[in-house]
Amino acid sequence: MKLSPHTAPAEPEDLLIRMHNLFGAAVDVTGRPYGDTSRWVCHGCGAHSEFPDTDILAFTRMKANAHAGECRAAYHRLEE
Numbered sequence: 001m002k003l004s005p006h007t008a009p010a011e012p013e014d015l016l017i018r019m020h021n022l023f024g025a026a027v028d029v030t031g032r033p034y035g036d037t038s039r040w041v042c043h044g045c046g047a048h049s050e051f052p053d054t055d056i057l058a059f060t061r062m063k064a065n066a067h068a069g070e071c072r073a074a075y076h077r078l079e080e
């Protein structure tokens with residue numbers, strides 16, 4: 001069983017920002033730079049944008065960065 005950090009998952013076409021959590025797993029912000037179309041997902045623990053599901057980039061980036069700064073998960077097998 002492979003449990004190395006999920007550091008470089010496939011890049012979504014609408015990837016705007018890739019951060020890394022405390023263990024090196026990717027935290028991706030996707031969407032468009034303008035409008036309330038961005039969302040985030042953590043490839044370490046599976047956490048993602050909830051309410052609102054999409055938001056303006058400034059808020060999404062802030063939430064993703066806050067999550068990346070506290071998440072220690074490396075890899076998950078959760079289903080959406």
Ligand SMILES: [Zn+2]
Pocket residue numbers: 021042043044045046047067071072073
């Ligand atoms: Zn996480």
